[in-house]
Amino acid sequence: AEKKPLRGICLGMQLLFDKSFEYGEHPGLGLVPGQVVDLRRDLTDKTLKVPHMGWNSLQILKDDPLFRHVRDGEYVYYVHSFYARDCAAGTLAASRYGNVDVTSVVRRGNVYGTQFHPEKSGDTGLRLLRAFAEL
Template sequence: MIAIVDYGVGNLKSVNKAFQYLGFQSLITSDPKEIDKSDAIVLPGVGAFKDAMEQLKKNDLAQCIKENAEKKKLILGICLGMQLLYEKSYEDGEWEGLGLLKGEIVKFNSQLKIPHMGWNKLSKRFDDDLGRGIQDGEYVYFVHSYYLDTHAKDDILFNTQYDVDVPAVVRNGNIIGMQFHPEKSGGTGLKLLRNFGELIK
């Protein structure tokens, strides 16, 4: 069972539908006990970093996610959910994240239109089971004004370009992030979600 964490923000139903379409059992829940029983966790997200962290802490979900991460359970953060996995964000202030991965979330400093919205292509950096069947140059759907800045370059499986190198898919062991919306990214997004589901032991 894949637990999709409901903390008041996020594209929950479309993520749930995508997993069920692929044949995986998934459940939208805000109950830490259900999350503890799950085989994997998905942290979706749309909106502001600060508000999302406050909701996670208020409902004891932040601690629940951290404890499951320590048990080596697979965790996937999507869009804002990926950013929450990191140490800190500078979105409208300076806010502490879950700290499961090393790096900070910073604003685009670019002449290009912000937010970075629409289809952009993936550039593969490393082979990994998560990216199985994904070719260089496949397109996925982004909506974000902030991006990951990290020295942990070996965690970055795919980049995209938007004036700067933008980490698009990251993985460190059981902790995985996708800056785009795989559930809105057609066949490429479904392949990535299927690969994630197949990583579950």
């Protein structure tokens, strides 16, 4: 309401969406359109491990002030079994895991979310946090 930026990280990002199917069907906060679904459901290569845990490159899809200190292709750290889907309009970045484009960063107005953990993503994560603090 005061136009201050809000950011959800990992599960915090998932809570921003309309709905989640993690252990049942549950309403989210509805701040970002989309839903959160089980990653296993959409992976065609069933040998890939879930949770998706480890480093993955960030593909920046839309220009945004959040990326002012980060370049396309830099690596960030993930730990998750569910991911946001049906949210293309708000998706700023993604990471490929098998055949799935995992929504990495979303935005709607002053509400941001990152599926990865910036606090575990080394220098790249620190630069993302700095850019968020500068908003």
